[in-house]
Amino acid sequence: MKECKKDAKLETKCLHAGYTPKNGDPRQIPIVQSTTYCFDSTQHIADLFDMPTEPMYSRFANPTCDAVEKKIAALEGGVGAMLCSSGQAANMLAILNVCSAGDSFISVSSIYGGSVNLFAVTLKRFGIECIWVDINATEDEIAAAFKQNTKCIFGETLANPALTVFDIEKFANVAHANHVPLIVDNTFCTPILCRPFEFGCDIVTHSTTKYMDGHAIQGGGIIVDSGKFNWAASGKFPDFVQPDESYHGISYTESFGEMAYIIKARMQLMRDFGCYMAAHSAFLLNMGLETLAVRMPQYCKNALTVAKWLTENDMVESVSYPGLESDPYHDLAMKYMPDGCSGVISFVIKGGRETAMHFMDSLELASNVVHVADIRTCVLHPASETHRQLTDEQLVAAGINAGMIRLSVGLENVNDIIADLKQAFDKTRA
Numbered sequence: 001m002k003e004c005k006k007d008a009k010l011e012t013k014c015l016h017a018g019y020t021p022k023n024g025d026p027r028q029i030p031i032v033q034s035t036t037y038c039f040d041s042t043q044h045i046a047d048l049f050d051m052p053t054e055p056m057y058s059r060f061a062n063p064t065c066d067a068v069e070k071k072i073a074a075l076e077g078g079v080g081a082m083l084c085s086s087g088q089a090a091n092m093l094a095i096l097n098v099c100s101a102g103d104s105f106i107s108v109s110s111i112y113g114g115s116v117n118l119f120a121v122t123l124k125r126f127g128i129e130c131i132w133v134d135i136n137a138t139e140d141e142i143a144a145a146f147k148q149n150t151k152c153i154f155g156e157t158l159a160n161p162a163l164t165v166f167d168i169e170k171f172a173n174v175a176h177a178n179h180v181p182l183i184v185d186n187t188f189c190t191p192i193l194c195r196p197f198e199f200g201c202d203i204v205t206h207s208t209t210k211y212m213d214g215h216a217i218q219g220g221g222i223i224v225d226s227g228k229f230n231w232a233a234s235g236k237f238p239d240f241v242q243p244d245e246s247y248h249g250i251s252y253t254e255s256f257g258e259m260a261y262i263i264k265a266r267m268q269l270m271r272d273f274g275c276y277m278a279a280h281s282a283f284l285l286n287m288g289l290e291t292l293a294v295r296m297p298q299y300c301k302n303a304l305t306v307a308k309w310l311t312e313n314d315m316v317e318s319v320s321y322p323g324l325e326s327d328p329y330h331d332l333a334m335k336y337m338p339d340g341c342s343g344v345i346s347f348v349i350k351g352g353r354e355t356a357m358h359f360m361d362s363l364e365l366a367s368n369v370v371h372v373a374d375i376r377t378c379v380l381h382p383a384s385e386t387h388r389q390l391t392d393e394q395l396v397a398a399g400i401n402a403g404m405i406r407l408s409v410g411l412e413n414v415n416d417i418i419a420d421l422k423q424a425f426d427k428t429r430a
């Protein structure tokens, strides 16, 4: 077989990129269930420590993971990628690769709650300051938030659970004017709906636990490098340019060129933190990726139908879904994700916390789970579950209404999904 073409369409890349069987090879990606690899000479292994072109130990690289990394890099249009054990690990390493103690970075406040904790609490303990800016800040306001020690900007294409749309070009402009990269968590869109590199983003991260896996099977994360950021020219990243004494005195920019960021992440951070993805998990993730391009448009179609139906329901106070023309983020969504806005909807039920819980308990088809972006419809009540430590006043400050329900629309027939919602509204109303 021939390698998947660079300009192949997304559907084709989902099936063929990353792994090309040679004569007699297995059709499906083999699971290389081995921690280590045999070599005939000590010198060969020594050479691999200098230039990691082949797997030598599965914490650094594994052939099954390598195939999946190449597939996701191809889908995003990047030069390289690194799988991690979770989305949390991916975001942590993506930031730590550019920030050290004494540095700061800018993040919009409308992002996933786990990332808020990581940035506001744990990275702070590492001596890294997160400067929060509003997602609707102007270029001048973002620029004003910069400090001498600010090393990157972070945002989420489509925020979980607020469903705000991140203006990638706006933030990329300010990041580049200040000689730092833009990092975007593209979990909810996946490269099928949005490819942030096309709009000037430099590094993409994902929780592959969500749509990429898609089947609620296995947690994972990935960092993808566009290869476009010029670390040497920036002048703000001496540890990309100067010899790394912990890695045979290598200069990442000199030795690895456009792969400097992703190889540094692997050879420094994965080496030291060890939060890598197991081969079997990568194999399962690949099964999800094979159908990603077919699944995403159907989630979008089902969710838009459900979102429209919810807006017409007398028990619903408000619906957030950027696919709706009435949504404040609709115009940005049309620019960045014209083919659809994923399957996730947030809506506020009239009557607050008690009514929301009653409604959730009345559902028969949708599952009540701490998860999102599954192939099956699922719901979550932030006020009593993920954000239960907050008082009602704190919830309002965090932009979460006590009656807010996050509905992740799955691939069941949309009429069955609506029928389930309807019977739950009826029971709640009674």
Ligand SMILES: *Cc1c(COP(=O)(O)O)cnc(C)c1O
Pocket: 086, 087, 088, 089, 091, 112, 114, 115, 156, 160, 185, 187, 188, 206, 207, 208, 209, 210, 219, 220, 221
């Ligand atoms: C779930 C999620 C994460 C964290 O991913 P895990 O795989 O659960 O660690 C990060 N970012 C976004 C947008 C998410 O939805």
